[in-house]
Amino acid sequence: MPNVEKKPIDFMGIRKVAAAFSIALVLGSLIILAINGLNLGLDFTGGTSVELEYSEAPALDDIRNVLADSGYENFVVQNFGAETSVLVRLSDAFDDELAAQVTEDLRTTGQELELVRSSFVGSQVGDELKEDSGLGLLLALAVVLVYVAMRFQAKFGLASVVPLAHDVIIILGIFSLFQWTFDLSVLAALLAVIGYSLNDTIVVADRIRENFRKMRVGDSEHIINESIHQTISRTLNTSGTTLVVLIALYLFGGEAINNFAIALIFGVIVGTYSSIYVAASMLLALGVSRDDLVIPPKEGLVGQEGEDEEEQPPEWLNRM
Incomplete structure (x- = not known):
């Protein structure tokens, strides 16, 4: 039988459904936070x-x-x-x-x-912790935006920060819905989620950039689909093994770290989803194209886009 080339999964084909789902989750989380608030632990209340x-x-x-x-x-x-x-x-x-x-x-x-x-x-110390924790989260997002914009491109920076904010808001909404205690350990888990989700997003973004420069055929949606298809096994394997550890930590780690483990479990699940759909959908919405990522040719070289001219032998060798 002839070999049939397996087509990549059309992840971006349902991006509008995924976008509606994400918007509903974020808005729902914000509404729940406005109504219930967070059940702050003694670290914040004194x-x-x-x-x-x-x-x-x-x-x-x-x-x-x-x-x-x-x-x-x-x-x-x-x-x-x-x-x-x-x-x-x-x-x-x-x-x-x-x-x-x-x-x-x-x-x-x-x-x-x-x-x-x-x-x-006293409660004054708790108020200072709340302010410092909020500033810490905002600072982390700002640093991510600057780093990714410098490492890749400005559109990638925005497409990396939005999923991180998406993940944090949803986790806060879950804690508000179930009134689980929000203390410093959960705050530490949120910062860890930002790092974990960013790592997944960077892997996908790096492959997208590579394919934009390498693939000469296909529009942006096709190239992003292909890039996600190439990294999906790595993403799911990493998330799966991380979840196994976190579930064991929740079951056997004791009550003192239960909320920490819960926050990370939801963070890994939501972060994996957002790195595939939210970040990639943002890139398409921002109109990322090959022109944004191609390496400009060096002045004086005749090669193709970003490619060096074939090295010529020295003149004295030609005279021999």
Whole structure:
């Protein structure tokens, strides 16, 4: 049987459907954020921190159950440093008796423990963290825009930043919808998502640039389709292996990093989608063409676009 050339998947054929889907997700996320807001953790709202030292490594779930039964709300329990060191963070205002009361309540588990120290983080610190985190995200997007514009072309810079903003807004909308706690670990996950999504986008953009210079036949949509087809296996393999690790981290990493893992899981899924559809669709919408990416011929050379003239032998060799 004759070999039949396999046609690449027509990714850009459904770009309008993908664009409508992305716009709906972003608008929905913004509406949910406006209505529900974010369930900010103690890192942003402030509260009391109580550091305890146990004689033996305790079960954190037992500590959480005791605190819940004792009437405490909006608390976080996690290890810090050694397994016998436990940090309890409460939304309650600080007073001299609170730390002592928490210690006494936890002694009902029968384990020996000592109060190491207690401190209070005011809401002013939380407000500064919110402002700094927002500025940090905006700065990251601005740096990406400048880098990609210098590395590729201005249209690629814009087509790289829009998917990153798309990913961040959708993740924030998911956290607002389910009212999962948004703390510094989730903020760190958002920054990691920006880096991960950017890496995927750069891989696709690099192949698009290469094919625009190499392929002499086909319009922009055909070349972008071919480029995505050539990189899709790498993208899916990377995303798949990353998700396996993140799911294991969510299942076995403990409650302290659950929200961190959830943010990254959704970030990898949304980032993979946006690097294929949002970024490529933006390039087509901006009218990217071969003229934007071709290397201008060097002055004095007669070769084709961006190609050096065939090297000529030195004149003394011709005289021989």
